[in-house]
Amino acid sequence: QKEVEQDPGPLSVPEGAIVSLNCTYSNSAFQYFMWYRQYSRKGPELLMYTYSSGNKEDGRFTAQVDKSSKYISLFIRDSQPSDSATYLCAFFSNFGNEKLTFGTGTRLTIIP
Amino acid sequence: DTEVTQTPKHLVMGMTNKKSLKCEQHMGHRAMYWYKQKAKKPPELMFVYSYEKLSINESVPSRFSPECPNSSLLNLHLHALQPEDSALYLCASSGKSRKVNTGELFFGEGSRLTVL
Numbered sequence: 001q002k003e004v005e006q007d008p009g010p011l012s013v014p015e016g017a018i019v020s021l022n023c024t025y026s027n028s029a030f031q032y033f034m035w036y037r038q039y040s041r042k043g044p045e046l047l048m049y050t051y052s053s054g055n056k057e058d059g060r061f062t063a064q065v066d067k068s069s070k071y072i073s074l075f076i077r078d079s080q081p082s083d084s085a086t087y088l089c090a091f092f093s094n095f096g097n098e099k100l101t102f103g104t105g106t107r108l109t110i111i112p
Numbered sequence: 113d114t115e116v117t118q119t120p121k122h123l124v125m126g127m128t129n130k131k132s133l134k135c136e137q138h139m140g141h142r143a144m145y146w147y148k149q150k151a152k153k154p155p156e157l158m159f160v161y162s163y164e165k166l167s168i169n170e171s172v173p174s175r176f177s178p179e180c181p182n183s184s185l186l187n188l189h190l191h192a193l194q195p196e197d198s199a200l201y202l203c204a205s206s207g208k209s210r211k212v213n214t215g216e217l218f219f220g221e222g223s224r225l226t227v228l
Binding site for chain 1: 116118152153154155157160168200202204213214215216217218219220221222224
């Protein structure tokens with residue numbers, strides 16, 4: 001079983017739709033949960049960060065963590081063409097070697 | 113705008129060349145990283161420096177040589193690379209001077225390397 005599973009897409013949705021991106025993980029030691037956004041030919045940008053189960057909202061973005069199911073989600077409301085990018089989930093634990101574990105990334109296109 | 117600055121943005125080199133990638137951050141972060149990213153793949157960790165000391169080397173070939181001259185600077189020296197080393201090389205930093213590292217990384221724009 002892979003440590004992190006993320007559907008690579010590609011995912012295409014019309015402008016204004018709600019987007020749901022998901023990752024599952026198997027490592028119970030993960031304490032911190034992140035979403036990075038990466039535009040083509042750019043470095044990843046930290047979008048959302050949380051360390052507890054539940055929801056965290058920032059503007060049009062909501063990060064959801066369910067530690068019991070080992071499942072995290074990112075919701076984008078009122079999606080815009082500028083949201084077209086690759087979204088990477090990422091996980092971190094202070095126990096062990098302090099390495100960030102990335103999902104494979106989901107390529108998202110918002111169609112005007 | 114990213115607060116992690118990488119130079120050069122693009123680099124083309126032959127297999128016998130020696131070149132360096134440079135990275136700078138002024139956020140007071142204690143850890144700096146080099147990642148390699150191939151197209152349509154997530155970043156792969158290469159090296160981690162913590163408090164200017166090499167703490168993680170992910171079994172990277174010796175043709176890649178990292179250097180951390182001070183807490184704000186990170187270099188990656190390249191020598192005798194292979195065409196398969198062509199990739200986007202990303203620098204990142206994390207962790208203001210506090211005891212707990214929470215894994216929030218701040219990436220630079222990357223240096224796109226092509227090896228001929």
